[in-house]
Amino acid sequence: MPRRKGGGEGQQFAFYMDLLGHDVINSNQAVLSYLELIYSNPAADKKIKAFAEKALTHVRTSTLLVENVKRLIATRTLDLQSMKPVDIVRTVERAHLEVSRFYPGKRIRIKFDSKPSQALAVGDSYAADLVLSVLLTAVRLDPGDEVDLKVDLREGTFGQRQAWVLRLEDRNIALPAFLNGGGVEETYSQDISTAVKTTGMLFAQMAAKNLGGDFEAHALVHGEKRSGAVFTITLVKAGGTQ
Amino acid sequence: MTSVLIVDDELFIVELYRDILQLRGYKVVGTAFDGEEALKKYGGSQEKPDVIIMDHRMPIMNGVEATKEIMRMNPRQKVIFVSADVLVEKEARDAGAVEFLPKPFRMDDLIEKMEKIAVLRR
CATH class of the missing domain: 3.30.565.10 (Histidine kinase-like ATPase, C-terminal domain)
Incomplete structure (x- = not known):
């Protein structure tokens, strides 16, 4: 992986963001998986599946938001070399x-x-x-x-x-x-x-x-x-x- | 029936894996909430689980350290590493994990990896 540089307040922010991101992603894992169960349940009707599909997209979006912020922090201190x-x-x-x-x-x-x-x-x-x-x-x-x-x-x-x-x-x-x-x-x-x-x-x-x-x-x-x-x-x- | 030991410090994640794996026909033989507890349970069990699902960020002992210790006890043990920290993939594989899944993942992806291991055992 590329080396990173920087420190101080930025590092502290990155640390808190990392903690928050980790826990949000864990929660999303649970929501995503249970929704997948609903979605793949043959007993669920078309409408329920459509709702589950929408919820799945929103959970993935929430994960993406966290990942984007984490990536933002990482890219600020990248060493291109x-x-x-x-x-x-x-x-x-x-x-x-x-x-x-x-x-x-x-x-x-x-x-x-x-x-x-x-x-x-x-x-x-x-x-x-x-x-x-x-x-x-x-x-x-x-x-x-x-x-x-x-x-x-x-x-x-x-x-x-x-x-x-x-x-x-x-x-x-x-x-x-x-x-x-x-x-x-x-x-x-x-x-x-x-x-x-x-x-x-x-x-x-x-x-x-x-x-x-x-x-x-x-x-x-x-x-x-x-x-x-x-x-x-x-x-x-x-x-x-x- | 493929047997599984689940190691994760979040109770709701342990319950999630247990719910889904049991529903898919896997036998959950134990759970542990940190690396040290996992080592105790693993070392003390007569029959070793076919697969260990291992988280990384846990109190007392993390997943990489626990995996290293387990591989020392049994180099043939299959460990699937799951973590929200994608940067630990190399460490996890170096420690002996056969598979790595970054969280959040689709349960079908976990089942696919479990099946791959089950096929190799047959």
Whole structure:
């Protein structure tokens, strides 16, 4: 695992967060498992199963919130030099499987517009978590049961560095207005009530920045009839020039 | 019937595993709430459990230490390690755990790993 640096108050916060996260995840384990029992019970009727499925999604979301905050703490103190490269193509494919499991009631389709055979980026498991988090957020914000995501992965630059630019587009998302400008972090510091709804994007932006890259979220169609969303993740190429 | 020893410091988690494993036809032969209690129960039992489900973060003795001690007593013992701390996976496997499940997991995933072990025993 990558080495971490930092200390003081941040370390104390991380310690309390770790304790809280551990206990919340334990509770979620119990709720999740009993709900699974209800869901798989042949005696349960369709409506009960539908309620159980909704509850399952909420418990998974609660776990994800805890994990995102834990990851946020971890990414703040990452040492990029000790990280292993991650293949973004495989990462998107794995995230697709994971998100489909997360939302069993939704049919999630991913179509690559442009896909290299391999795209190695700096970021280790944190980059994989970042991609998963953005994908989960996109599916969460899409109100439909059929989710179609258009994915484009191509080479680019970020500052002076070579990078991989991953673009995810969903035409059905109603992106919260506060995210339209892409300034995720600033908005979070202003309005915590909206912040908790999209912690995944805050994590994505902070993680991307801490990994030397970037993350942005924009509406696909601007103006009064805003609709759709584009999420752009930029990650530094593994072995890319400085 | 595959026998199981459950080790976790949270009573509701122990009850959860017991409920589900018994429902799926497994025999829960014992429970322990910390690593030391697990060692006492394991060492004192005539018939060793086929599988131990081991948590990590517990008082008195953690799961990694308990697993090391159990493997010293019986290197063939099968331990499935379950923890909310994904960072302990390597330590757990080094200690001798054959499987690792990060919490929260689907019960089907635990059953799948239990079945894998049961098949190897046959």
